[in-house]
Amino acid sequence: MELERGGEPVPAVKFGLGAVVAAGLVGMALYASASGHWAAALGGGLIVAATFTVGGGLVGFLFGVPRLLTSGAAAHPDDQGATSTAGYAPNTNLEQVSDWLTKILLGAGLTQIGTLPHRLRELGEWLSPVVGGAAGDRGGAAGFVSALAVYYTVVGFVAGWLLTRLLLARALTAADRQTLADSVAKTVVAAPSLGFGPERVRELFETGVEGLRVQALALLQGAPDARNVDLITQAIDRHLSPFELLQALLAAKAAAGLPDLGEADRAALRSAVAYKLRNTRTVPPYSRRRAVAEDVLKRLPETAAAPALIPTQAQGEAEALIPTQAQGGAEALGRIPARNGDQPEAAAKD
Template sequence: MAGVRRVRGQAAGSAQALRTVQRGGGAALLGVGVGGLLLFALGRDEPLQAIGGGLVVAGAAAVLGTALGFLFGVPRMRAGDPAAGARDSYVPNTNLEQVSDWLTKVLLGVGLTQLGSLGTRLRQLGDALAPALGGDAAVAPFAAALVLYFLVLGFLAGWLATRLLLPRALSDADQALDLFLAGQDRDRKGDKVGADDLRVRAMQHLGLLGTSTDHPGTVREQLPPAGDATPEAVVAEVRSTARRSALTAQQVRELFEAASDGRRIQALALMQGDPALADLSSVLDAIEHPRSGFEQYHALLAARGLVSRLATADWHRLRDAVTAQLVAADGIPYGSDRSWLAEKILARPDPAPAVPRQPTPAG
């Protein structure tokens, strides 16, 4: 495991270095282009006109190049293997990929057929743009070179951005949709807590919720062994086995009261899976005095499963504890997964006060 973590750390460091080089190189190339335009404009009779016209021409070329780079950089979707159990409930729309492929072939075909007249086309382009930069014959070559420079620069920027950012964005969107669909399936099966957990993870994939569930390094060691599974996956597995467990509510409470952080979270997972094993005092302790954001998150999940079962007095205790954590400076962060769960818990309406029955008049 240590070797795997070391390799992953080296890969992450290399990726960060590559991004730094790309940003630095892009800024340098942009600076060269803009600097050349400024130096050229300073030698003209109307420098402001040359600068303004040159910036517009350069910007238009860069936008066109970026659009071409996007078309050439749209990733292809890798088809899943049906034998490996690929999902068939959702198929991503590939229209963008098909349009990109079609336009790329058309542009390449047209470009290759016009390759022989490229010099003539460039001269015509320079002559057409020369008035915007000063108007004499010496401006035409610079105008054509300016267009080519920013066209290529925009193409490289668009292609790199598409290749680096779009696959991750599409992958995150697909994973989020999978999680939402899995959450709906859990909801239909009556697993409200598991459904909420999956919805939170889906919103985190989309960047709609911040994560505040970082767990101490000792938690993984103290949870039941599960190979390379993450602590989140282990907790979900414990939650799914709660109703089949032979543990009693007293044993789960004793498990929570153990000194181990991992045992406390394991007890909370069992309470999530089977509300009959839940102990409100333990849940409130983990909400009000959590040992980590990871523990408080799972305490809120356990409370979410208890909300509909609580008597009025116990509901008020839970409501007060959650509200206090929302307003505390070091409590539940705003916009986090914990705040989303807290708002869901507080959405339960207070029971209406009982209306005393009026005595029926005699006679």
């Protein structure tokens, strides 16, 4: 089931969470209307609901903190031991605290699960005055406030976990992408002086790690080499992310001006870029990827093929000589004018 689109929860998720919250509010309103002190009951119920929603949301946040994937490159591409896509090692304290607290909460919860009904009863008796009940009430007020606490704890947990997964992961990814973009820009500028040969660049790319592949493409932007153009074509065909595709297109733009670029590599590069342009999801209109791809195609014009029916100088004549059935075998060769009645001279000019 799709939970997010464009980095935000889909309408169905938003509607579902809203409906659950609204159902709890309706329950509080009905309980308050039947109470002798409806204002106190409604206000107290809202306070209890908000408190346990925040508590559940905090636990959901701890469970939803994304883990850092150790699959990137450092600022300098010769550091293959790097573990992030940025030019620094991101602080993972929040991830570690989340992991520790999650294990502690699960461990404590499992050991105390047998006492849960008794704890809920005590909680209801303690909070019953907040919703208009008597102190130590074991009746309806205590049961209502206990149910309210459980209900909104679950709502807060689900909402906190979902929003953390969708929004925090997106924000952290965007921050790391920006840091990687800055690192790539520095690599492009410094590429001529780094002294990376074609073999070393190929080794970086063939690690399969996105960050290292991007740094290899950055080196090919700053110091293009016709011997590694196949890596650019491969990155365009099977890119690991939109960011890598952009870097591959920029590398293709730099490689398009190489005087020693072979016709086969030129054709393969143009074919890969043209194919990618037909996919509007991968290369959206008005995006930088599309602008760079169109620029690459302008720098790699198609080679016009020679028309098959144009007479050549080797034939010695402006007309081609081929056998014809109309001659009835009297002559082996016949003189046939150019197709569509065009004169051979005119065809040669086209």
